[in-house]
Amino acid sequence: MTVRQRLLAILITGIGGTAAAAASFAMAVYDAANPEGVALVAAGEPVDTGRWIVTVRKARAGPTPPTGIEPLEPKTFVMVEFDADNRSAETSNVLTRLLAIDPPVPNLPDPIVYLTRDGWVAGGISPGMPERMIAAWEWPPALPPPRTLRLLIGSQIYKRRDNLYGASGWFDRDPVAAVELSVSPAAAEMAQ
Amino acid sequence: MIGAIKGLAGVLLAAAMLYGMQRTTPLYSDIISPVPVAGRQGERVDTSAFAIGVADVHLAREVMASSFGRTRTYTTSGVWVIIEAAAAAKQESLSLTSAKWLGPNGVRHALSQRFSAMSGMLGSERLEPGIPRPMLMAFEVPESQLSGATLLIARSALTPLAEEAWIEMTDVRAQDIRPAVTLGRGNRSQPWTLEAE
């Protein structure tokens, strides 16, 4: 190979590599500048989040948590009823990250998830056994309970080989959908 | 001309080989997965660290469990599988903490955490060498995943290359589902009582 041929080869690979890097960078910048808005779904509409199929049903606020036992000092709970169907091959806990209040409320602890059918804290949810559950947030006493609630539904994707070990697993991704609910107030529940 | 064809063929061959190697490399999770030790329901299964035998399997729609004088009802959207077994450590004191119900469709159902406070439940007691102890397990499983399942038991779910007992559940049939099973507190040597309705 002559020197000229070598130089030409180096030049071509250099230009090609630079072009590829520039294109990838431009795409990343474009994506960051134009975030894909999450789709707004109606209550009761199932959402495929990758690992789960989630259907958010309704929201209410009240002093009684799903266990039916009121705490000694009065508290306000904001409760969201939803269905979840595990699509993976293994039992998994319904992650508290699955549903997130948007915009975030400062100092709000993670919700506790209960089973609707017997009011117990939900453990792992197995594939093939969809469950109806209630996520209960203990609302900060300083804030009035909300009239409407906007929730972001998080997603997870499956990687057959992850980038670190080449192991298979589920990885968190951006929210895929948002749902807006009106919160039926405590008074309505008391009247029942 | 011939040289160019040879070069092209060489590149194609290399690409095919790389693709084949990429597709057939075992997953990291497979490489470090536990080593199965096969066994059957009703027989003693020996791994190097522990021995276990499944004695009875009860299927029920509901489980009533009494603790501290109160009886609570635990429902399920599938079927409760309550397993009575016995286990012993062989060389060293150890705890068994991982049990999974591997259904015929390949889904792994984790041990139900709903009455993990029940005495005798897997993981509640350390096993000592030479002292066999009764052990209770509970699963919530869809009805279609009852027969043809395998029970997987290991010291922990995460230890790479540790042994795991794979117990073939040969005698589990959907027609044996009872309406309810009651679990109660037992004594020191038999930590629970079980009544089927």
Add this chain to the structure above:
Amino acid sequence: MTATAANTGERRRYWFSIAALAVVLPAAILVHTGDTIRERLRDMRNPIAVESGTLQRYAGADWRLTGLARLPGSLPDTTVVLAEFEATVDDPKQLAENRCQVALTDDWGRRWEPAFLPGSAVRKAKPAAADKPHCGLFEELSPGDTVMMAESFVVPEDAESLALSVSLSGALPAYLLFR
């Protein structure tokens, strides 16, 4: 420089690199497993056999087994073994930063770990021993202090020729074996 000369040079470098792999790969594996090997070297390997009642110097203290009693177990066919031992401090600094591991072993190589709480048999037969702490609290000691410790084990009734092994992390691979 002619083309052939360049080729020879390139070829030599190529073969040299291939040969170097044979050395570099094992070296890389050794470097990466260094921690594991070091951990292995610190395993319990050198038992110091101690007769019951005699003093043995170990990890900055003089150790002595004061009792190895068999008590009735609460489970059928089991025995509770209560081991009482003490350490007279000589070098508090050497003793302080240690993790203590206690186990009961037999001739078959079986190994029992101590129970977290002394059982009812211990409380009934030896209430003083039930209040003794586990091995491992060696803070704020001065030379001449004696630390009294007790551990209980649940073993099968037919377990024989039991020995108590005590190891401190700083003194490994040597460990005490009380018979």
